[in-house]
Amino acid sequence: MTNLSLNPEDWIPHRAPFLLIDTLVSIEPGVRASAHWTLSGEEWFFAGHFPGRPTTPGVLMLEAVAQVGAVAVLSDERFAGRLPLFGGVENARFRRQVLPGDTLLLECEMTRLSARGGKGHGRASVNGQVAVEADLLFILADVQ
Numbered sequence: 001m002t003n004l005s006l007n008p009e010d011w012i013p014h015r016a017p018f019l020l021i022d023t024l025v026s027i028e029p030g031v032r033a034s035a036h037w038t039l040s041g042e043e044w045f046f047a048g049h050f051p052g053r054p055t056t057p058g059v060l061m062l063e064a065v066a067q068v069g070a071v072a073v074l075s076d077e078r079f080a081g082r083l084p085l086f087g088g089v090e091n092a093r094f095r096r097q098v099l100p101g102d103t104l105l106l107e108c109e110m111t112r113l114s115a116r117g118g119k120g121h122g123r124a125s126v127n128g129q130v131a132v133e134a135d136l137l138f139i140l141a142d143v144q
Helices: 058-074
Strands: 023-028 032-038 083-094 103-113 117-126 129-141
Touching: 023 058, 032 058, 058 083, 058 103, 058 117, 058 129, 103 129
Parallel strands: none
Antiparallel strands: 023 032, 032 103, 083 129, 103 117, 117 129
């Protein structure tokens, strides 16, 4: 598909300060998406995680990957306007620290998808080194 917006706010309901995707790189609706998240060091969580040794929390890296998965799902017109919610995380592995100044490449590919929800495999990497990878389960709720 061509002419898809690469602005994450056009696809998912997340907004600052919890929108963790800076720029979408690619979208294949209902299949996969990728994005970048550049950490300036000024993010709200670095002040307390950890003072003097700022490190990106692993759960926020998983959330960023999940947001990319949400783009992959919600860019499919069959699911547009639905609300993606976490259903679970399986096989999560944290492999390296992510520090201020790093740019994460976030990738998520759907492995199962239906009107009720699905599963995707995602990863976040820095300069080709995997920082986290996991299988993400989600449900699709109707917006009321």
